Amino acid sequence: MEEEFKLFNDLLNIGCCKLCAVRYLCKKHIDFSNVEEYLFENRFHENAVKTDDETIYNMDYKKIKTNPCIVCLGLLQEESLTQIIQSDKLEKAKQYDSEVFTCSISMPAAILLRERSMQIYLKSQFPTFYKENTEIPLNRVWKVFVKNELGRYLQKEFENSDTCNFSINVAMSYALDIEELDHLRKMQPKMYLERATQRRKYNCELFSRKGVITALSNTPSNNFMTNYPVPPEIPSEFLQVKDIECKHNSIFFAGRYTKYSRDLSQSPWIIDGVKTMETSVQEIIFDSIKNVLGISENNLKFSSSGREDCDVRCLGKGRPFYIEVLDPVKTQISFKEFREIEKEVNKAALIGVFHLQNVDRSELTKVKEGEEEKTKDYNALCLSRDPVTQEQLDKINVCGKVEILQKTPIRVLHRRPLAIRNKTIYEMKAKAVEGEPNLIDLHLNTQAGTYVKEFVHGDFGRTTPNIGEIIGTEVDIIALDVTAINLDWPREIEYGSNDHTTSSDNNDISCRLIFSTLVAATSCYTIWEVTAAARITKC
Amino acid sequence: MLLCTTKQLDLNKPLPQRNILESIADKINDKKIFLSVHERYYEHKYCVALPGISQDIHQKVGFHTNRVCLLSLAENHPIRKEDKNISRINFKVSETLDRLQNKVSGKSKRGAQKLHKSSIICYIECSDDTNYPVYSCVEGKLVEINDKLITNPNLLKAKPDSDGYIALLLPVLSMYEDLKSSMLTKEQYFCLGSI
Structure with a gap:
């Protein structure tokens, strides 16, 4: 202990702050949020060693006029904590609804220089003590130092960075940073000459943090000592708050969407910088989220289990999708708010959104799985060059499982690599359409990733076998609906039973559900009817 | 229940049910859908002359809306017009260049053989030695x-606009519009033939 008392007093004597002095005691178990207790219990007060001439450090180290610490430049002193708390840049952290926070610090590189100087000093003064001990890192102590105060101010609980989703980064600047770092030029003239001349390579930054670390590790102690004071001099300035950045990890919403329009793409379709369609599934959903939750579309990312063409409808239960919300300020979204988003989406009646909910990041892999593994059901309306015979329909119906080889469709060849893919059609059911001898009503269950349009018309023989080949005539596809995406995700929301829903909400939801099933059920019939009419008019 | 639906939906601006039914009707009424695939998605242009080549060329290029080009024989090509029997299609266009060795990878079709307008894709050899x-x-x-042309060369005549296409090409995009306008329309091509 004797050595430690001596060390502690010496550190204070040369101008270390109290926390830095304790850091250099190299004791991992010390609770830095309450060093007083440690110091008191271990009788640091009583054992303060008198210096030769004065006794000022005896007992009263608390009362020493505080200079900025020679190592941390004030980072671990009340001064900087007050500055952080009073900074208006911290205001935005309060807006986040997260109940927990973690924090980190970006320090000026001059601190590295000073730490090195301290290391050399202490190794020469206390060689036995520093042979095996290393000090507690500055950033770790800073976290402990600020977390309680910061937490009280923000009314959030501090949490470890590996589990916490909301982080606050405080960047501190030091007015004399460049001036002090300039000593490095004398220590590593060659390195810094190169850095000064090859500006582009080093991004115009002479003293990067990484560069300073390299420079210091390449500089032997004697070189360092001739070019920089050991121990470091007492600085004239405290650190200043430069910036405070807040960031919340993404949260995710998931749901299913149905699409009733044949003139609507899934994502905005932009050719040569011009949007070709007024809106898209993504934009409708984003707009609704913006209207209800006030989240800007710039912070939203849309992903789904596959996609349908703009002229293909997606009916039945719809397609699973999720939305990543980047840096969310609001993370707690109520059942009612989700229902309001759904209601908002349905206003345009182009698409429907159901089962909207919060999901965990770990669940998202299921969507990609669904994209590759799950089967999809389709209903295709096909047009044959010649009137369709029962025999031809039978040919389709007895197929059972069909393995097909599909070259990348010409339709998407400009944006996909050319490849031959092996896909499976699990089941097909073909029916005649009453009053329409050239039409086939085809129901398919296929492996995910099958290009159904090409399976019908054959894409100039690039998909084989195809429907045309199977029935021995030229066949084209007129209309296509996705009727099911057989992926059980996300979980279904129970609309009726939740207490939070008002009766009018309930009513509306059930109506919409009925509405979507109705459309699904009648749609094909409608196509045929209208087709029939159209054909007759044409004739 | 249906009444309730109507009432609820009335509150939201458009009438969805009507809307949806009408949109299908629009689509079906559109005569485009009764066209075959190559008519629906491709704009066909005719190439009759090329710089540095003295004889007439009777070829057709189908420009897909995504700018992929489909190469085929035009209606007035001697093979089609005179219904010649094709004995073989030779894709080895020079000692060192075999079109069948063409390999592309990735979205941008890396490694593809580069083509000029007058590059030869293949030679069609007919049974009358032409x-x-x-x-x-x-x-x-x-x-x-x-x-498919390797095993069944006569597809060229039998289904010139679909399964009998010769090749798929990706044009240099900066020259795309010029390229398209440099070729003849169907009307122009057939006018030319009649003179």
Whole structure:
């Protein structure tokens, strides 16, 4: 202990702050949020060693006029904590609804220089003590130092960075940073000459943090000592708050969407910088989220289990999708708010959104799985060059499982690599359409990733076998609906039973559900009817 | 229940049910849907002359809306017009260059054979000993040769606009519009034939 008392007093004597002095005691178990207790219990007060001439450090180290610490430049002193708390840049952290926070610090590189100087000093003064001990890192102590105060101010609980989703980064600047770092030029003239001349390579930054670390590790102690004071001099300035950045990890919403329009793409379709369609599934959903939750579309990312063409409808239960919300300020979204988003989406009646909910990041892999593994059901309306015979329909119906080889469709060849893919059609059911001898009503269950349009018309023989080949005539596809995406995700929301829903909400939801099933059920019939009419008019 | 639906939906601006039904009707009424695939998605243009080539060329280029080009024989090509019997299609256009060795990878079709307008894609050899070169007509990349022609060369005549296509090409995009306008329309092509 004797050595430690001596060390502690010496550190204070040369101008270390109290926390830095304790850091250099190299004791991992010390609770830095309450060093007083440690110091008191271990009788640091009583054992303060008198210096030769004065006794000022005896007992009263608390009362020493505080200079900025020679190592941390004030980072671990009340001064900087007050500055952080009073900074208006911290205001935005309060807006986040997260109940927990973690924090980190970006320090000026001059601190590295000073730490090195301290290391050399202490190794020469206390060689036995520093042979095996290393000090507690500055950033770790800073976290402990600020977390309680910061937490009280923000009314959030501090949490470890590996589990916490909301982080606050405080960047501190030091007015004399460049001036002090300039000593490095004398220590590593060659390195810094190169850095000064090859500006582009080093991004115009002479003293990067990484560069300073390299420079210091390449500089032997004697070189360092001739070019920089050991121990470091007492600085004239405290650190200043430069910036405070807040960031919340993404949260995710998931749901299913149905699409009733044949003139609507899934994502905005932009050719040569011009949007070709007024809106898209993504934009409708984003707009609704913006209207209800006030989240800007710039912070939203849309992903789904596959996609349908703009002229293909997606009916039945719809397609699973999720939305990543980047840096969310609001993370707690109520059942009612989700229902309001759904209601908002349905206003345009182009698409429907159901089962909207919060999901965990770990669940998202299921969507990609669904994209590759799950089967999809389709209903295709096909047009044959010649009137369709029962025999031809039978040919389709007895197929059972069909393995097909599909070259990348010409339709998407400009944006996909050319490849031959092996896909499976699990089941097909073909029916005649009453009053329409050239039409086939085809129901398919296929492996995910099958290009159904090409399976019908054959894409100039690039998909084989195809429907045309199977029935021995030229066949084209007129209309296509996705009727099911057989992926059980996300979980279904129970609309009726939740207490939070008002009766009018309930009513509306059930109506919409009925509405979507109705459309699904009648749609094909409608196509045929209208087709029939159209054909007759044409004739 | 249905009444309730109507009432609820009335509150939201458009009438969804009507809307949806009408949109299908629009689509079905559109005569485009009764066209075949190559008519629906491709704009066909005719190439009759190329710089540095003295004889007439009777070729057709189908421009897909996504700018992929489909190369085929035009209606007035001697093979089609005189219904010649094709004995073989030779894709080895020089000692060192075999179009069947073309390999592309990735979205941008890396490694594709580069083509000029007058690059030869293949030679069509007929049973009457005539031999017709097929030109690229398009400056760009060779994406795919129709490999069905190797075993069944007469597809060229039988289904010239669909399964009998010769090759898929990806034109240099900066020259795309110029390329398209440099070729003849169907009307122009047939007018030319009648003179």
